[in-house]
Amino acid sequence: MTAHFDTEKATAAAWFRRLRDDIVAAFEGLEDSHDTGPLSDQAPGRFDVSETKRQSDDGSDAGGGLMSVMRGGRVFEKVGVNISTVFGTLGERAQAAMMARKGLSGMKEDPRFWASGISLVAHMQNPHVPAVHMNTRMFWTPHAWWFGGGSDLNPCIEYDEDTAHFHATQKQHLDPHGAAHYPRLKEWADEYFFVPHRGRARGVGGIFMDDHCTQDWQADLSLTQDIGRAFLPAYVPLVEKRRVQEWSDADKEAQLVHRGLYAEYNLVYDRGTKFGLETGHDANAVLMSLPPLAKWI
Template identity: 85%
Template sequence: MTEQFDTQKTRASAWFRQLRDDIVAAFEGLEASHEVGPLADAQPGAFEVSETKRTSDDGSDAGGGLMSVMRGGRVFEKVGVNISTVYGTLGERAQMAMAARKGIPGMKDDPRFWASGISLVAHMQNPHAPAVHMNTRMFWTPHAWWFGGGSDLNPCIEYAEDTAHFHDQQRVHLDPHGADLYPKLKAWADEYFYVPHRGRARGVGGIFMDDHCTGDWEADFALTQDIGRAFLPAYLPLVEKRRMQDWDDTDKDAQLVHRGLYAEYNLVYDRGTKFGLETGHDANAVLMSLPPLAKWV
């Protein structure tokens, strides 16, 4: 059983790396191809890649990953595509949170964990081009394993046809796994990405799942892969279309205000942010999701 899990972990980690490479190449391609329209005269952006390291309480190696960030491009004002594979033992605070939320017995007696995933957040130069978030992950303990993640669209200026396209691509990629799955994960995203203190969603939704374990690892991994595969066809056409539009100061102001909402959600409610900081992962990588500029009114 241990060898089986080791193989599964290796496959999952390799998939997240491949997805990262595909997305980075596509985003750099957008920068290079933006030769007409706003900011077309600027230098095309490129990702700066750095390694992240996690150390355990005793100073031993506990995994790490790659942080890939592009700033100040023609199309992307700031975009991060991070991958990580971390392991070790959960601290007491994280153990209690995990046991309480997931109902996992035995965490105190054996708090070992392994986690791997990809996390992406893109903040755009053009206010008409939507910001976006995507992540998928696998988590393992000696007591349970599960997958999680999804993607959601965060435009500051909403276009109904963009929202429809984004959701249609999610449905197309999820339907092979069951016709009831997309409606379920869409409703989950609507609930998860809601900002209670503002009384509104942070964007126009998408799909989200957590604690996903049917007992069939291959089926659950295949679903997780298709959530990742849906991202580029759902998002790239929107950017290719909206990056050409002119904008004015009113549009930019609306973008900065919406980014404030996004920042509030990630700092107050996002589980991934909390888990990353609680388990000692690189703080810069964990907080990569924050926008370069934001505004509160």
């Protein structure tokens, strides 16, 4: 299975890189636009790009990626678009979690893994522009492979028409793969992005899947690609519409409090954060999702 999947791994990793490049270009284009609202007199933001490294327990190279972060832009207060391709052996806790979740046997005898993906989180200057999260990924072990990912909208000031557009665009991209996908992935997102100790969702939902494997690798990759392709048309029109709005001190207060909810979820519940920290990936890249400022009341 290892040799058979070398081509598939390379294909998936290259796709995540292309998606990253498209999103970075689109976001810098938003920064360059003239109608950027209350902060239009600032210089346009740009991404700072740095390499990330993962080291195995014995100190050997175990892959890495690119961390692209923009801070203090006219539109984006902080946004990160990270890609990584990492490999090595899973520790005992990760093995146990994977065996419990997927029912895999043989993990202890051969705990190798390979994973590649893109992860994006955007926190905005204007409280009327929603924060957003997106990721897609492929995971491989000698025992199984699968895809995961999705995107969800996290406004602090909700607009029903924005929520409707975001969801309709996701559905439009999923429907060619089967009408059952959108309602299933929407329900999954509603459950996954729920914050139990607050008794509420962290946003207005989106789509999410994990452990997706139909045994048709090309079909599963195609579905994952369309989840990624849906992101820019689902999100950019919302940024273009809301970035010109004036905001009040009360609006900014609501944004900071909502960011506290976002931080709580990512630090306590998010599976990707836990996996990244437990498997030795660059901590700055893993914690890129945290907002630049937040507030608790």
